[in-house]
Amino acid sequence: MSDTSAPDFRAQQWWHTDIIDMRPGEIRYRGYPIEELIGNVGFTDMVWLMTRGELPGRAQAALLEAALMSAVDHGPQAPSIAIARMAVTCGSSLNNAMASAVNVLDDVHGGAGEQAVELYQSILENQIGGRKLEAAVEEGIASWQRERTRIIPGFGHRFHPIDPRAPRLLELVEEATARGEVDGNFVAIAREVERQLIAMKGKPIPLNIDGATAVIYAELGFPAPLARGLFCLSRSVGILAHAWEQQCQGGRNKGPMPKGWLWPYGGPAQRPVPHRD
């Protein structure tokens, strides 16, 4: 029996992991030798293997791939992308620019996907016991607005009247559902949430990229917090491309507004500094 108080044992247990096994000349991820994975397994499969423990089936990997590729970029209008480009003009290296950008993929900018998975899952739970979809969604929206915010994550867009990515992603999920590759519960939930939001607001508040990728992550069984991590992975591709492009373009100290543009000032008018005793 090993002596659990021995320094060697404690050192070995310090970083306990089921992900990677390694010794000189050997690397195994989740038990698979790296030399067998290389050339057989793609990057998306690897994301699944690393986060979920097993390799995905082809159909699962195809859906995950679609979600990951669809959200890579939304241009410098997106704060994360603008931040990456500004960081480069401040002299940051690519890793710093990427880290600065990923740091703002937080609750408001990048967190809607995670929140949408939570919402969809809560609605699925509302259906337990045979409750109809419509009633379960009604209750899901009401509790979200009561307990979290009146804004339903994954719906609405400042820029796109219809987010062109969302309908195509849902179409893929529906095709996969018809082939029996996923259950299709979450795509039905998302469509019903969208229908009820339109009815509530009297205008379209359509599914956006975060709501649509959340449907895929939920269908594939990813826990909600991983949806945010996956979004960070996906958006990192665009962040890297923009940071690199900015590095190639050059530019120094580029701020958030073009030269000559000033912000509206709302403070006191010019006044003398008072004498203080």
Ligand SMILES: CC(C)(COP(=O)(O)OP(=O)(O)OC[C@H]1O[C@@H](n2cnc3c(N)ncnc32)[C@H](O)[C@@H]1OP(=O)(O)O)[C@@H](O)C(=O)NCCC(=O)NCCS
């Ligand atoms: C993206 C977002 C900020 C756009 O909001 P917006 O610019 O106010 O959108 P609109 O002008 O079209 O909103 C019109 C109305 O619908 C409401 N609305 C918009 N999105 C809503 C949502 N997801 N849930 C509930 N109501 C919403 C607005 O509050 C506004 O209501 P009001 O007229 O009573 O003030 C907003 O839809 C949102 O926060 N969505 C959820 C978060 C999300 O999914 N983010 C990822 C975006 S890709």
